[in-house]
Amino acid sequence: MSRTFPTHVDVAIVGSGPTGAAYARILTEQARGATIALFEAGPVLTDPPGMHVKNIADLDERLVAQRRSEGVRPHTATKEEAAYSDPSKRVVRPGTSLLPEGFQEPGEDGIPAIAMSTNVGGMGAHWTCACPRPGDAERIDFVPDLDELIGEGERLLGVDRHPFDDAPYADVVRERLAAEFDRGRPEERRVQPMPLAVHRRDDGALVWSGADIVFGDVTRSNPNFALFASAPVRRVLVEDGRAVGVVVRDLTDGAEHEVRARYVVVAADALRTPQVLFASGIRPKALGRYLNDQPQMVFAVRLTDVAHTAEEQHDPRGDTAITEQSGVQWVPYTDADPFHGQVMQLDASPIPLVGDDVPAPGSIVGLGWFCGKDLQESDRVEFSDTETDDYGMPKPRIRYRLTERDHETIARARESILRAARSLGEFIGDEPLMLSGGASLHYQGTTRMGPADDGTSVCGPTSEVWGVAGLYVAGNNVIPTPIACNPTLTSVALAVGGARDIARRLATGSDTALVAASERE
Numbered sequence: 001m002s003r004t005f006p007t008h009v010d011v012a013i014v015g016s017g018p019t020g021a022a023y024a025r026i027l028t029e030q031a032r033g034a035t036i037a038l039f040e041a042g043p044v045l046t047d048p049p050g051m052h053v054k055n056i057a058d059l060d061e062r063l064v065a066q067r068r069s070e071g072v073r074p075h076t077a078t079k080e081e082a083a084y085s086d087p088s089k090r091v092v093r094p095g096t097s098l099l100p101e102g103f104q105e106p107g108e109d110g111i112p113a114i115a116m117s118t119n120v121g122g123m124g125a126h127w128t129c130a131c132p133r134p135g136d137a138e139r140i141d142f143v144p145d146l147d148e149l150i151g152e153g154e155r156l157l158g159v160d161r162h163p164f165d166d167a168p169y170a171d172v173v174r175e176r177l178a179a180e181f182d183r184g185r186p187e188e189r190r191v192q193p194m195p196l197a198v199h200r201r202d203d204g205a206l207v208w209s210g211a212d213i214v215f216g217d218v219t220r221s222n223p224n225f226a227l228f229a230s231a232p233v234r235r236v237l238v239e240d241g242r243a244v245g246v247v248v249r250d251l252t253d254g255a256e257h258e259v260r261a262r263y264v265v266v267a268a269d270a271l272r273t274p275q276v277l278f279a280s281g282i283r284p285k286a287l288g289r290y291l292n293d294q295p296q297m298v299f300a301v302r303l304t305d306v307a308h309t310a311e312e313q314h315d316p317r318g319d320t321a322i323t324e325q326s327g328v329q330w331v332p333y334t335d336a337d338p339f340h341g342q343v344m345q346l347d348a349s350p351i352p353l354v355g356d357d358v359p360a361p362g363s364i365v366g367l368g369w370f371c372g373k374d375l376q377e378s379d380r381v382e383f384s385d386t387e388t389d390d391y392g393m394p395k396p397r398i399r400y401r402l403t404e405r406d407h408e409t410i411a412r413a414r415e416s417i418l419r420a421a422r423s424l425g426e427f428i429g430d431e432p433l434m435l436s437g438g439a440s441l442h443y444q445g446t447t448r449m450g451p452a453d454d455g456t457s458v459c460g461p462t463s464e465v466w467g468v469a470g471l472y473v474a475g476n477n478v479i480p481t482p483i484a485c486n487p488t489l490t491s492v493a494l495a496v497g498g499a500r501d502i503a504r505r506l507a508t509g510s511d512t513a514l515v516a517a518s519e520r521e
């Protein structure tokens with residue numbers, strides 16, 4: 001039976017990852033009575049929708065959920081279905097899919113492992129939940145209330161700033177890293193526990209935050225909010241310089257629907273947000289440009305000179321995520337050292353780092369260093385006017401090069417990760433391993449924010465697209481700085497700012513032209 005789509009709403013949101021969910025939540029809280037429809041290209045995986053798949057206790061069910069997030073070329077093997085193998089052997093993580101082509105032009109670095117998730121909750125159903133605050137040049141200096149917005153982002157994501165403090169060896173790891181890196185740093189840039197979007201239920205079980213936490217009960221129980229899964233938005237409708245709705249396809253029957261809206265928010269990730277704008281004929285000069293990925297390297301050590309704990313029953317080989325035994329320490333980015341260090345006990349790396357021996361839990365430490373990119377206008381995703389992708393949208397192609405400065409930063413990050421490793425114990429493997437471009441899963445800049453409409457940005461400080469009234473963009477793609485830390489908290493913070501702007505305009509009716517336009521319908 002075909003579904004009923006609304007013909008008119010106050011706000012249409014495209015994409016249900018953490019940033020689209022943040023718009024729904026803030027609008028629910030601050031724009032009472034506003035009708036909100038959220039359209040998501042992918043399927044709903046969980047109840048409540050948008051839950052982190054790590055919270056699915058049954059392994060087979062979790063594998064199915066990951067596979068269903070991987071679009072039209074799923075690779076996660078389940079009991080029922082075989083894995084798709086990528087002949088180019090790019091790093092691909094469960095719950096994500098890679099661009100099948102167009103990720104690297106001849107003679108360029110490209111971003112071979114550039115990935116996306118297509119499901120309710122987006123990548124936020126699969127992420128590691130690390131939520132550091134940006135510092136120094138990572139910060140967006142023209143957003144005056146950034147810290148307050150980040151505080152709201154932490155509330156929405158349910159961030160705990162001291163998770164797993166009692167993990168085995170957490171203190172040892174932090175103290176050794178602090179001795180190596182803290183000298184001369186201000187307090188907020190010193191080595192510290194990594195804030196994580198995780199909480200403990202009353203029965204003691206861990207709950208990892210996904211979009212479900214961002215939506216919260218308040219959004220789920222909002223009678224004026226509706227989530228449409230398997231409903232990709234084809235384009236934004238623009239009339240007289242303002243967004244007036246979206247065209248959405250219902251994948252259950254293939255029908256297309258026009259949904260008129262007073263405000264439209266596109267939160268469809270760093271590749272597909274500019275894609276939706278491009279498909280809508282919204283093509284500002286900076287669209288898709290200043291694309292930046294965080295070059296990432298990993299290494300591992302075995303902690304030396306530590307007393308073994310009583311909890312040595314757990315065999316950590318093959319663990320690829322943070323567990324209760326592990327915990328995470330954070331070596332923050334600074335302008336002097338423009339990289340971000342994430343130090344996780346056990347093997348939390350995407351590649352297996354541990355050999356045949358069974359290490360004591362927590363005594364193997366995985367290190368991941370992420371570098372800030374030297375931003376260039378020429379680094380971009382461009383879209384075809386004639387060819388389409390697997391979803392019938394304009395086909396993307398990545399144009400991307402690392403600069404001399406990037407190679408210097410990577411060399412310095414390598415020295416830094418070696419210093420960290422030496423301070424902790426014995427190396428496992430000979431040297432740090434550089435992952436292929438895109439493995440960071442953090443892509444920024446393609447609809448970047450700017451203080452003025454000067455051709456170097458797509459939206460202004462409230463995330464409203466220059467020259468298209470009522471159209472907002474959200475996601476890591478809005479971040480204009482060469483951020484090296486995990487970006488989701490910052491993106492959610494910027495989404496809070498945009499949602500508040502819409503709520504204010506809805507409340508005051510300040511945009512009379514928009515109101516008049518919707519009343520004409």
Ligand code: FAD
Nearest residue numbers: 015017018019041118122123124128129130233475486488
């Ligand atoms: P997404 O979560 O990517 O959601 C975008 C949604 O838009 C998707 O569901 C997609 O299907 C939908 N969409 C796309 N096109 C359309 C369309 N045309 N119509 C309708 N819907 C559409 N970040 C951190 O900060 N810390 C971490 O520790 C961290 N670890 C990660 C680990 C893994 C394994 C992965 C995969 C990611 C990790 N990330 C991490 C990245 C983090 O998940 C993303 O930054 C975050 O999810 C971005 O949120 P978003 O809402 O902008 O986009």
